[in-house]
Amino acid sequence: xxIEERKNREREERHELILRKAKDLILxxxxxxxxxxxxxxxxELSKATLYLYFRNKDAILTEILEDASSAFTDYAKSxxxxxxxxxxxxxxxxxxxxxxxxxxxxxxVLTGIKxxxxxxxxxxxxxxxxxxxxxxxxxxxxxxxxxxxxxADGSLARVKAPERLAHTVIxxxxxxxxxxxxxxxxxRDPHLISIEMRETFEILLRGLAAENADPSLLKLMAQ
Amino acid sequence: xxIEERKNREREERHELILRKAKDLILxxxxxxxxxxxxxxxxELSKATLYLYFRNKDAILTEILEDASSAFTDYAKSxxxxxxxxxxxxxxxxxxxxxxxxxxxxxxVLTGIKxxxxxxxxxxxxxxxxxxxxxxxxxxxxxxxxxxxxxADGSLARVKAPERLAHTVIxxxxxxxxxxxxxxxxxRDPHLISIEMRETFEILLRGLAAENADPSLLKLMAQ
Amino acid sequence: xxIEERKNREREERHELILRKAKDLILxxxxxxxxxxxxxxxxELSKATLYLYFRNKDAILTEILEDASSAFTDYAKSxxxxxxxxxxxxxxxxxxxxxxxxxxxxxxVLTGIKxxxxxxxxxxxxxxxxxxxxxxxxxxxxxxxxxxxxxADGSLARVKAPERLAHTVIxxxxxxxxxxxxxxxxxRDPHLISIEMRETFEILLRGLAAENADPSLLKLMAQ
Amino acid sequence: xxIEERKNREREERHELILRKAKDLILxxxxxxxxxxxxxxxxELSKATLYLYFRNKDAILTEILEDASSAFTDYAKSxxxxxxxxxxxxxxxxxxxxxxxxxxxxxxVLTGIKxxxxxxxxxxxxxxxxxxxxxxxxxxxxxxxxxxxxxADGSLARVKAPERLAHTVIxxxxxxxxxxxxxxxxxRDPHLISIEMRETFEILLRGLAAENADPSLLKLMAQ
DNA sequence: TATGAATGAGATTTCATTCAT
DNA sequence: CATGAATGAAATCTCATTCAT
Numbered sequence: 001x002x003i004e005e006r007k008n009r010e011r012e013e014r015h016e017l018i019l020r021k022a023k024d025l026i027l028x029x030x031x032x033x034x035x036x037x038x039x040x041x042x043x044e045l046s047k048a049t050l051y052l053y054f055r056n057k058d059a060i061l062t063e064i065l066e067d068a069s070s071a072f073t074d075y076a077k078s079x080x081x082x083x084x085x086x087x088x089x090x091x092x093x094x095x096x097x098x099x100x101x102x103x104x105x106x107x108x109v110l111t112g113i114k115x116x117x118x119x120x121x122x123x124x125x126x127x128x129x130x131x132x133x134x135x136x137x138x139x140x141x142x143x144x145x146x147x148x149x150x151x152a153d154g155s156l157a158r159v160k161a162p163e164r165l166a167h168t169v170i171x172x173x174x175x176x177x178x179x180x181x182x183x184x185x186x187x188r189d190p191h192l193i194s195i196e197m198r199e200t201f202e203i204l205l206r207g208l209a210a211e212n213a214d215p216s217l218l219k220l221m222a223q
Numbered sequence: 224x225x226i227e228e229r230k231n232r233e234r235e236e237r238h239e240l241i242l243r244k245a246k247d248l249i250l251x252x253x254x255x256x257x258x259x260x261x262x263x264x265x266x267e268l269s270k271a272t273l274y275l276y277f278r279n280k281d282a283i284l285t286e287i288l289e290d291a292s293s294a295f296t297d298y299a300k301s302x303x304x305x306x307x308x309x310x311x312x313x314x315x316x317x318x319x320x321x322x323x324x325x326x327x328x329x330x331x332v333l334t335g336i337k338x339x340x341x342x343x344x345x346x347x348x349x350x351x352x353x354x355x356x357x358x359x360x361x362x363x364x365x366x367x368x369x370x371x372x373x374x375a376d377g378s379l380a381r382v383k384a385p386e387r388l389a390h391t392v393i394x395x396x397x398x399x400x401x402x403x404x405x406x407x408x409x410x411r412d413p414h415l416i417s418i419e420m421r422e423t424f425e426i427l428l429r430g431l432a433a434e435n436a437d438p439s440l441l442k443l444m445a446q
Numbered sequence: 447x448x449i450e451e452r453k454n455r456e457r458e459e460r461h462e463l464i465l466r467k468a469k470d471l472i473l474x475x476x477x478x479x480x481x482x483x484x485x486x487x488x489x490e491l492s493k494a495t496l497y498l499y500f501r502n503k504d505a506i507l508t509e510i511l512e513d514a515s516s517a518f519t520d521y522a523k524s525x526x527x528x529x530x531x532x533x534x535x536x537x538x539x540x541x542x543x544x545x546x547x548x549x550x551x552x553x554x555v556l557t558g559i560k561x562x563x564x565x566x567x568x569x570x571x572x573x574x575x576x577x578x579x580x581x582x583x584x585x586x587x588x589x590x591x592x593x594x595x596x597x598a599d600g601s602l603a604r605v606k607a608p609e610r611l612a613h614t615v616i617x618x619x620x621x622x623x624x625x626x627x628x629x630x631x632x633x634r635d636p637h638l639i640s641i642e643m644r645e646t647f648e649i650l651l652r653g654l655a656a657e658n659a660d661p662s663l664l665k666l667m668a669q
Numbered sequence: 670x671x672i673e674e675r676k677n678r679e680r681e682e683r684h685e686l687i688l689r690k691a692k693d694l695i696l697x698x699x700x701x702x703x704x705x706x707x708x709x710x711x712x713e714l715s716k717a718t719l720y721l722y723f724r725n726k727d728a729i730l731t732e733i734l735e736d737a738s739s740a741f742t743d744y745a746k747s748x749x750x751x752x753x754x755x756x757x758x759x760x761x762x763x764x765x766x767x768x769x770x771x772x773x774x775x776x777x778v779l780t781g782i783k784x785x786x787x788x789x790x791x792x793x794x795x796x797x798x799x800x801x802x803x804x805x806x807x808x809x810x811x812x813x814x815x816x817x818x819x820x821a822d823g824s825l826a827r828v829k830a831p832e833r834l835a836h837t838v839i840x841x842x843x844x845x846x847x848x849x850x851x852x853x854x855x856x857r858d859p860h861l862i863s864i865e866m867r868e869t870f871e872i873l874l875r876g877l878a879a880e881n882a883d884p885s886l887l888k889l890m891a892q
Numbered sequence: 893t894a895t896g897a898a899t900g901a902g903a904t905t906t907c908a909t910t911c912a913t
Numbered sequence: 914c915a916t917g918a919a920t921g922a923a924a925t926c927t928c929a930t931t932c933a934t
Contacts, residue, residue, distance in 0.1 A: 011914095032342060036908060046916040048910080057908065119255060119405030123416060158425075164415075168399075168422045175398035176391075182342035192387075193346065199391045202381075207426030226934090230896070237897085258924065269899045274926070457893095478788060482929060492895040494931080503929065565701060565851030569862060610861075614845075614868045621844030622837075628788035638833075639792065645837045648827075649876030672913090676917070683918085705904065715920045717906080726904070 068110040070135035086150020094201035111174035112181015157210040291333040293358035309373020317424035334397035335404015380433040516581035532596020540647035558627015603656040739804035755819020763870035780843035781850020826879040
């Protein structure tokens with residue numbers, strides 16, 4: 001069984017290698033420039049081999065997206081304090097996003113890819129369910145939960161249909177990143193991006209918060 | 224004399240025909256599926272003929288974008304009341320956008336195309352100048368003007384760098400449309416889109432308005 | 447009849463206009479870049495109109511070539527002294543070519559075009575007769591005459607088949623120009639061209655002259 | 670191990686196949702008629718496959734040119750006797766060219782291609798560098814060397830600037846071939862071509878040789 | 893006579909994906 | 914398991930030439 005274990009481990013390692021290289025390429029060159037050829041070259045594998053690990057190009061992208069959204073969701077969850085109000089939770093959410101962006105730009109991958117994989121998400125009538133996996137769903141769920149919470153405790157005003165509103169929120173929150181994912185690294189201005197992200201999230205906070213909200217929860221730290 | 228006029232008119236008609244067909248195709252199938260071949264077929268012209276009317280594919284897209292953004296800008300300007308406050312102006316702006324969307328979905332074309340033409344806009348370090356024409360610039364200018372106005376009269380809180388903020392605002396405002404332009408018609412749900420647009424704009428209004436704002440200016444009519 | 451005369455004159459003028467503009471374009475941009483579109487634009491005529499004056503693109507080029515070779519032939523003939531030996535005549539011939547080149551680069555057009563019109567000339571088995579007109583023939587004839595003369599008076603050694611040798615001579619003499627006609631003006635170095643032309647002609651003179659030739663007839667003036 | 674070898678060999682074979690077919694097409698139809706489509710058909714491969722072996726069309730042409738000029742240079746070098754005078758070397762050079770042409774028409778490919786790849790060579794002001802590879806340079810170098818040698822030992826008269834003169838010489842020497850490469854095979858007369866080549870080279874020899882040259886070095890064998 | 897308009901035919905190149913070994 | 918090789922299907926754009934008015 002030691003052999004089988006090793007095989008599994010190696011298989012897993014290749015799998016990760018491919019994903020990592022693909023991510024790097026996206027971050028370096030932009031999604032639009034990502035080709036199977038490039039991924040293969042970067043991984044020092046043949047194109048055909050890629051298909052042993054992933055059904056097709058989409059599967060690679062989908063998994064990258066899953067990883068990223070999963071990482072974000074987990075991180076964000078861990079930073080939402082026990083017993084937090086909806087607004088506090090939302091604040092923690094955006095804070096996490098900014099921090100994550102500050103630490104590594106991997107989150108960047110998150111949504112531009114989302115749009116690339118399923119250009120209509122989340123507006124498709126079929127829900128785009130076939131395309132995205134669990135993690136993306138969990139992320140939407142988290143946001144919906146936060147909105148629901150805020151609706152219940154009154155800290156987020158005018159939230160009526162949390163599930164649907166979660167769509168809107170996610171689209172707004174990711175609008176910058178959608179754009180960023182298409183720019184090659186050398187043409188990106190990380191500082192500007194950071195500022196615009198923060199601005200976007202503050203608009204979201206103020207746009208969703210109840211009137212009497214604690215002002216400190218409407219501002220985010222510059223990274 | 225009459226003859227030349229007719230020629231000009233016919234030429235203009237063909238020009239419009241191509242643009243219209245291209246728009247239809249975008250609306251029907253999504254920008255990603257737009258090809259010169261398809262435009263030619265839809266226009267019942269040869270591919271070569273398209274090049275008599277447009278320098279290249281980009282020119283077609285750019286003109287569609289210009290038309291749409293120009294239409295929006297003009298319409299919005301005409302609906303901003305004389306002597307309006309910044310917030311009132313912003314309210315009128317989003318109102319116009321919704322109305323326009325309600326009347327015809329052509330505005331939809333607006334931004335998905337924008338992203339398609341220049342995937343990094345407006346975050347490019349080179350400013351992406353040269354790709355977009357006057358109308359797109361006028362639209363950004365209008366938004367910046369409104370923000371400046373609100374900053375001056377105090378109706379829009381926390382606006383500090385109107386030109387830059389205009390970027391953020393435009394990205395947020397168009398995030399839905401960006402998405403929509405990539406969905407084929409049969410998978411779009413116009414009602415849902417309408418709701419999400421309204422929601423987005425209300426978030427923007429609340430997110431930018433000063434604290435003591437007139438509540439009626441923070442809501443938008445359902446179309 | 448005054449009317450008819452005027453018509454004829456106007457027709458002639460248009461004809462010349464087109465040729466002149468085409469020539470200019472060739473000289474400016476190189477033959478390879480010559481398109482009917484460009485000729486039409488430069489002539490301020492429509493493409494279709496060009497076809498009223500010339501059967502096709504080839505006809506334009508052929509006529510330009512004819513004009514140029516005719517101009518050269520006439521000029522050269524006028525400069526061959528009465529009673530000249532073959533070598534003297536050949537010397538006068540190349541002298542004329544250089545002078546002509548010095549005065550205006552129009553002769554340049556001469557041969558590159560030749561190769562462009564009929565890439566195989568003068569090696570085609572059908573003699574390329576269908577393509578070239580009288581003037582080109584006259585030019586070959588002139589060279590053959592000179593060679594014959596030199597063969598008769600002994601001033602040109604080893605000339606045995608003047609008609610055939612005329613081919614070789616013309617190919618050698620025009621090898622530079624063939625090349626030049628494909629270079630746009632801004633990338634041409636007229637001085638270098640001039641030097642290489644002279645060198646080529648001196649090689650031809652020495653290569654064909656009898657042993658005891660007057661040395662002064664083996665050199666050409668720098669322009 | 671044997672397997673890898675075989676793969677390499679097969680790859681090499683395909684590579685050669687494509688080159689050979691392309692050469693054949695050039696020889697059969699003329700460079701001007703050479704298209705990727707035709708090469709693909711002749712090789713019984715798809716167009717896309719061609720791009721696995723060559724970066725682009727130019728790369729195919731360039732390699733054909735390199736092969737041909739390299740073959741010529743090597744062959745010529747091997748035929749220049751130890752301790753030969755400049756004139757003897759030049760004689761050997763042209764002899765080689767003729768022999769090579771007699772054996773296979775590969776040399777034919779040489780210059781038409783050269784002119785096709787870089788229409789202005791060698792008269793470009795930028796030197797046309799980057800387009801041609803090493804072999805072409807070696808060929809020019811060889812000629813320049815021979816000229817230098819003849820200048821030193823006095824066997825070639827009036828050679829002053831060997832590098833530049835090498836240009837002229839190469840243009841003259843290849844003028845026939847330039848022409849030939851553009852004629853489809855069925856319209857070529859190999860015998861006539863052979864004669865004219867010889868004539869050209871003899872003119873070059875006599876045109877460059879010093880006065881007292883050994884007459885036998887001024888003549889070339891008919892092939 | 894003049895022309896605006898149209899086009900057929902083609903050229904080069906790219907990319908995700910499959911398959912025999 | 915790995916891969917080299919191959920390809921179908923597109924996509925964008927160019928140009929000489931024709932024709933109805």
